[in-house]
Amino acid sequence: MTTPEIARAQRLRVLTAVVEDHPGVLSRVSGMIRRRGFNIHGLSVGPTGVPGRSRMTLTVDAGHAEVDQVEKQLDRLIEVLEIEDLTETPRINRELALVKLAVDEGSRSRALTEIDRLGGRVLDEDREQLIVELSGEFERVEIALEALRSFRIVDLARSGPVAISKSRDRGPARAPGTQAGGGAG
Template identity: 40%
Template sequence: MKHTLSVLVEDEAGVLTRIAGLFARRGFNIESLAVGPAEQVGISRITMVVPGDDRAIEQLTKQLYKLINVLKVQDVTEVPCVERELMLLKVNANSVTRSEVVGLAQIFRARVVDVSEESLTLEVVGDPGKLVAIVQVLTRFGIREIARTGKIALTRESGVNTEYLKSLESKLGTA
């Protein structure tokens, strides 16, 4: 199972290196990584997606707390969250296919950020599933390049689990 960890750290040189070293020593692969300033000056939030069972993630969390500069570790996998990623996607689009590519991009609320004779570059923001879906839809035109950020996530203060609501709607047929 993939776990999403949100880690608050003091914003100092070497913190990310120590965390990555811990993961490497334990044989864990970090599938997604995003780092940026948090709500307080001098604090950064690291959001990681890591494969592993609950027990392994619990051990990893304990090890993270032992590192200098780690302030808080939270496994937000089962917590209601808002999750987003950003992707830049360069897709083949000539004069014949351009309008179809733009139409499909609009369905996904993607923005065209660059145009050339033979391609379009799209900016797509959304949950990871949305990014996978647009790539699948546009693959038939030919994907030239992809650049993706890591997943970022914040817990929902409302406590509403929209993923649960979506699955409930689909089961009831009201989607």
């Protein structure tokens, strides 16, 4: 079964950016994305191993030409230290979803079986609902969510995508002071 969501997850392009952790940097990045009309599917932000540096992961549902523009326009931002299109490079990507499922006596055991089959974990449960953790590659999470839609999903929280390249290069997230990325401004 391939729903539009799964199909989209399969063709998402993945960009990762290391940015300076200044006030307003998220506003700069999100403002650029909105202003240029880019079609961003997901954006997540978190600290790196280096104080003052954050990593952003962006997933873009678009062709190569638009992704090229996203990358170049973000590179122009002075607080963006490095940006890389990971789509074609060896990488690990993950997303986390927390799903609140309504269950009753009739559906409960079927739901538990299905969650188990999907590799999900039940984090909390009572008679009427289950809270389930799904994590894995974007497509896996989409496929699992699709399968759980046959039950009643009451609420859903997703972390957004995170990704890291398998390269052994020490990027700016690990080595402060290294110059990388940059742009014509």
